[in-house]
Amino acid sequence: MVNPQRTDSVKYRRLAAMKRTVRANGEAFAKAALYLDALLIFSGIFSVVLAVFLVESHKGLQEDLLLRILQQLRESGSPLEFRQTPITLCVNGLWFTSLVLSLSTALTVLMAKWMGGRAAEMMEVVRDVDISDKPWSAGPLERRFRRGDLYFLRKLSILKAIATMGMGISLLLFFAGLIAFTWSGHTATGVAIMVMVSIVYALALLALVHDRWTSVQRIPRDDPLENC
Structure with missing residues (x-):
């Protein structure tokens, strides 16, 4: 025979775990929302700027018909075959790859914000749930809670990392193409x-390494923060 008190206790713990999970997801997305918005705006502006550069650089991949006609008028023999220069191919390859990564970053951010929209909706549901005094109020939470909510924090951190790395690599490729373009x-x-x-990326790398190194350092026992 099933013990009703034990069943109620298990259900209470289950609902409490759901509530904690939903709150943690909502708080995590609220903290990341400002960064995601800034990254989305930056990737959009950067893609527009990069498209302007590509409009000009892409002309080097196509033969100038007016120049070809002028050569035919000046020379009696067969005109020279048009060939793209290695610098032109390199610059366009780098910038087109950079544009693809920038747009992919924007798509990744939109996916993260779509996930966060569900987390925000679940936060609204949790506000009306009081499992201590009104256990029947947890009905909407039980109906809308999904197993994927348990992995929201992990998925959000993965999408943030992918978007950040994609934007960083996109900028690096753009600067590499800009260096090759101006060098010639x-x-x-x-x-x-x-x-x-090089200076900017070196400083960014040092800041990242310092942040990772300090995050794994333990606070000394005699540190005043231990007593806070």
Whole structure:
């Protein structure tokens, strides 16, 4: 025979775990929402700027018909075959790849925000749930809770990491193409851009390493934070 008190206790713990999970998901998304919005706006603006560069650089992949006609008028022999320069191919390849990564970053952020929208809706459901005094109020929570909610934090962190890395690689490819583009026309400008980009990425790498290193350091026992 099933013990009713034991059944109620198990159900209470289950509902309490659901409530804690939903609250943790909602709070995590609320913290990440501002960063995701900024990343989405930046990736959109960067994609527009990159498209402007591609409109100009893509002309080097196509033959100039007016120049070909002029060569035919000046020369009696057969005109020279049109070939793209290695620099043009390199720059366009880097910038097109950068554009794809930037748009993929925006898509990843939209996926994260779509997931966060469900977390925000579940937070609204939890606000009306009081399992201590009104256990019947947990009905909407039980009906809408899904197993995927248990893995929301992990999925959100993965999407954030993918979007951040994608945007960083996209910027790196854009700067690499910009260096190659300017180097062929004006070496000094290309060197200056390369130095500035190297300094910025070196500082970003040092900041990331320092953050990871300090996050694993344990607080000493005599530290005043231990007593807070």
